[in-house]
Amino acid sequence: MMESYEYVVVGAGLMGASTAWHLARDGREVLVLEAHAPANPWGSSHGSARIFRYAYSDPFYVELVKEARRWWTDLEQESGRNLLTATGALDAGALRFPAQLASILADAGVDHELVGPREARRRWPMLDVDSEVLWHPEAGALDAQATVETMIAQAQRHGAELLTGWDVVSVQERGSGHVVVARDGRTIHARHLILAVGGWLPELLPHLPIVTGPLVGSLQVLQEQVIHLPYAAEFADADWPSFIHKTPEMQVYSLPGGRDADFRGQKIAEFRGGRPIASSRHNDRSLNQDARQRLLSYAQAHVPGLGLESYAEASCVFTMTPTENFILQRFGSISVVSPCSGHGGKFAPLIGRLVGQMVAGAATVPERFTLDGMIGPAGGGAAA
Numbered sequence: 001m002m003e004s005y006e007y008v009v010v011g012a013g014l015m016g017a018s019t020a021w022h023l024a025r026d027g028r029e030v031l032v033l034e035a036h037a038p039a040n041p042w043g044s045s046h047g048s049a050r051i052f053r054y055a056y057s058d059p060f061y062v063e064l065v066k067e068a069r070r071w072w073t074d075l076e077q078e079s080g081r082n083l084l085t086a087t088g089a090l091d092a093g094a095l096r097f098p099a100q101l102a103s104i105l106a107d108a109g110v111d112h113e114l115v116g117p118r119e120a121r122r123r124w125p126m127l128d129v130d131s132e133v134l135w136h137p138e139a140g141a142l143d144a145q146a147t148v149e150t151m152i153a154q155a156q157r158h159g160a161e162l163l164t165g166w167d168v169v170s171v172q173e174r175g176s177g178h179v180v181v182a183r184d185g186r187t188i189h190a191r192h193l194i195l196a197v198g199g200w201l202p203e204l205l206p207h208l209p210i211v212t213g214p215l216v217g218s219l220q221v222l223q224e225q226v227i228h229l230p231y232a233a234e235f236a237d238a239d240w241p242s243f244i245h246k247t248p249e250m251q252v253y254s255l256p257g258g259r260d261a262d263f264r265g266q267k268i269a270e271f272r273g274g275r276p277i278a279s280s281r282h283n284d285r286s287l288n289q290d291a292r293q294r295l296l297s298y299a300q301a302h303v304p305g306l307g308l309e310s311y312a313e314a315s316c317v318f319t320m321t322p323t324e325n326f327i328l329q330r331f332g333s334i335s336v337v338s339p340c341s342g343h344g345g346k347f348a349p350l351i352g353r354l355v356g357q358m359v360a361g362a363a364t365v366p367e368r369f370t371l372d373g374m375i376g377p378a379g380g381g382a383a384a
Contacts, residue, residue: 002179002187002189003188003189004177004188004189004191005029005188005189005190005191006029006030006192007023007029007030007031007191007193007194007359008030008031008032008033008180008190008192008193008194009023009031009032009033009194009196010033010034010166010168010180010194010195010196010197011032011033011195011197011200011337012032012033012037012038012039012152012162013038013039013043013044013148013196013198014039014045014144014148014151014344014348015196015198015338015340015344015355016032016034016194016196016337017032017038017151017152017155017348017352018151018348018349018352018355019194019196019337019351019352019355019356020032020152020160021075021151021152021155021158021160021349021352022352022355023160023360024154024155024156024158024159025154026356026360027158028356028360029159030155030160031160031162031163031188031190032152032160032162033163033168034164034166035166035167035168035200036164036165037164038148038149038152039149041285041314042199042280042283043198043199043283043317044198044316044317044318044319044340044344044345045144045145045148045198046144046145046314047144047145047258047259047260047314047316048143048144048145048146048258049141049142049143049255049257049258049260049261050142050144050255050345051139051140051141051242051244051253051255051345051346052065052072052084052139052140052141052142052242053089053136053139053242053244053346054066054110054112054136054138054139055091055104055136055139055244056101056104057100057101057104059104059107059108060366062105062108062110063108064347065347066108066110067350068347068349068350071349071350072084075150075151075349078154079153081146081150083142083143083146083147084140084141084143085140085142085143085256086137086138086139086140087139087141087255088137088139088140088239088241089135089136089139089140089241089242089244090120090127090129090133090134090135090241090243090244090245091133091134091244091245092120092127092129092130092131092133092243092244092246093130093131095246095247095248096244096245096246096251098114098131098132098133098134099132101134102134105136110136110138111136111137111138112135112136112137113134113135113136114134115132115133115134116132117129117130117132117133120133124241125235125304125305126231126235126238126303126304126305126306127243127302127304128301128303129245130247130302139242140242141242141255141256141258142346144345147348151349151352167183168180168197168204169182169183171193171204171207171208171209171334172209173209174189176191176333177189177190177191177193177333178190178193178333178334180193190333192333192335193333193334193335194334194335194337194355194359195208195335195336196338198280198317198319198338199221199277199279199280199318199319199339200279200280200281201279201319201336201338201339202219202221202279202319203278208334210332210334211331212336212371214371214374215327215371218321218322219320219321219339220276220320221276221277221280221317221319221320222272222274222275222277222318222319222320222342223274223275223276223277223282223283223284223317224269224272224273224315224316224317224318225270225273225274225287225288225291225292225313225315226267226268226269226287226313226315227267227268227287227292227295227296227310227313228257228260228261228268228310228311228312228313229268229303229309229310229311230264230265230306230309230311231265231305231306231307232304232305232306232307234305235305235306236264238305240256240266240305242254242256244271245302250270250271250273250298251270251271251272252269252270252295252298252302253268254266254267254268254303255267257312260312260314261311262312265311265312266306268295268298268299268303268306269295269316270291270294270298271342272318272342273291273294274291274315274318280317283315285315287313287315292310295310296308296310318341318342319338319339319341320339320341321339321374322374324342325341325368325369325373325374326339326340326344326347326351326369327339327370327371327374328354328355328358328365328369328370329365329369329370330358335355337355354369
């Protein structure tokens with residue numbers, strides 16, 4: 001007889017793990033299915049370094065970060081693990097509009113400072129900034145892989161189950177729920193199914209018994225390029241911030257690399273600089289020479305505190321919507337969670353809560369996280 005569960009979560013990345021944690025701690029019966037291993041390197045949740053920041057050009061997201069921070073504290077206290085490290089963050093470049101960001105943070109009551117370029121170069125000599133900068137000290141870095149492991153462990157502590165090696169290829173309606181079908185033919189019945197598959201979503205969409213027309217063809221999966229550069233000797237012991245710098249040519253983000261960089265270098269990448277791929281299954285985890293050279297040229301021009309010998313490289317999948325808003329939407333007893341457009345990691349503990357309430361019928365998610373919000377007006381740019 002086929003096993004049946006109240007809630008089946010497909011995908012053990014940040015969003016799936018968070019959803020399982022919240023549902024299980026609320027006393028729900030939860031099974032998590034993962035094709036590989038939690039936070040695997042083909043998806044979007046691996047590695048130890050993601051930026052946690054408050055600076056958004058949209059006040060909606062600033063308030064969302066504030067709410068998410070409370071859930072980070074809750075997760076850390078429940079698990080006894082430190083998952084966020086305060087580094088402070090800088091936003092630089094005239095096209096990044098630091099003064100506008102400062103005004104938004106002021107309205108939100110977030111501690112910040114607007115610093116002129118000369119003073120910024122004095123305080124952060126490892127960076128050669130070309131504009132005034134926004135500094136907000138409560139920003140920092142989050143450990144994505146440790147967060148996934150922690151949320152899965154806490155979900156299991158509350159009774160959730162995890163099955164790995166479960167590559168879901170289709171979903172079929174069955175009675176009051178759905179049958180989840182694996183590539184090897186195994187099946188499980190779910191009364192409520194939650195798809196948190198990130199960059200695998202485009203290939204799964206045609207095999208779902210729901211109408212998701214606006215999603216088909218609207219998602220873009222990017223294989224982003226990341227390198228780690230060593231700290232120059234004179235800056236090896238400096239307090240390195242996270243930073244985002246927008247130039248006319250590119251938008252770069254960078255943060256201390258943590259375990260990914262053996263704690264001796266800075267992670268640096270270009271936002272939306274990767275190549276389009278059909279889905280995460282096509283992530284070959286390679287770094288092309290053009291991407292590497294763009295990042296090295298940027299570092300040489302703007303980050304004198306870094307050496308120019310890339311000693312660790314990686315790829316990370318961004319699953320982009322046209323407006324860079326997320327998707328959290330219920331279609332009967334199937335819910336689609338994410339994609340998160342390259343900026344969702346900081347919201348993970350909160351998104352799981354929102355999804356848990358949504359699938360239990362206790363609350364609705366913000367309208368902008370529906371399909372209408374995904375399409376939205378042209379030029380949404382939520383991640384700016």
